[in-house]
Amino acid sequence: MNKNRLSKTMTAALNAQMTKEAHASQIYLSYASWAEHHSYNGVANFLFRHAQEERNHMMKILEYILKRGAEVKITAVPAPHANPESLNKCFEKIFEHETDNTKEVYRLVKLSFEEEDWATWNFMQWFVKEQVEEETMAMNLLDKIKIAGGEKLSGNDLYSFDRDLESAPDDARAAQDVTADRP
Ligand code: FEO
Numbered sequence: 001m002n003k004n005r006l007s008k009t010m011t012a013a014l015n016a017q018m019t020k021e022a023h024a025s026q027i028y029l030s031y032a033s034w035a036e037h038h039s040y041n042g043v044a045n046f047l048f049r050h051a052q053e054e055r056n057h058m059m060k061i062l063e064y065i066l067k068r069g070a071e072v073k074i075t076a077v078p079a080p081h082a083n084p085e086s087l088n089k090c091f092e093k094i095f096e097h098e099t100d101n102t103k104e105v106y107r108l109v110k111l112s113f114e115e116e117d118w119a120t121w122n123f124m125q126w127f128v129k130e131q132v133e134e135e136t137m138a139m140n141l142l143d144k145i146k147i148a149g150g151e152k153l154s155g156n157d158l159y160s161f162d163r164d165l166e167s168a169p170d171d172a173r174a175a176q177d178v179t180a181d182r183p
Helices: 008-037 041-067 087-114 118-149 155-166
Strands: none
Touching: 008 041, 008 118, 041 118, 087 118, 087 155, 118 155
């Protein structure tokens, strides 16, 4: 009796996304190490926390594949991108990475729709919402860094930016959770 509830195509696509989340974790880990090396300790703290969050995303997909009776394939994770040349570039790359990941999430949603695999469609909605939060977070940080001077960020502005990130929340607030009295 076949207990596998995922198609071959869906299993391959979910496994690929699982690896992509592991890759994201490596990217954040390498940027965090780069930041720590340059004494941007607040930025490093934020990025280390985010690396862990990406690993949680990976685990969510891994668990889902197993729960649906399909096979998980752990493969090599691509090396992270080269280190950024500046804090400004670091956050630009993070934003690009997140928008790229959103495209992959949408691809999975489309596939689940085409296959009428409503369980996976439903599962993927968590990632759709999460990507809105992650893109908002990356956008907000990019805005902050541009206001503080972009490539010219230094001195007090750099100090404040770095210190703020130490205590910055891991996720931006989702638009769905906003109310008129709590905008
Ligand atoms: Fe798992 Fe940053 O997306």
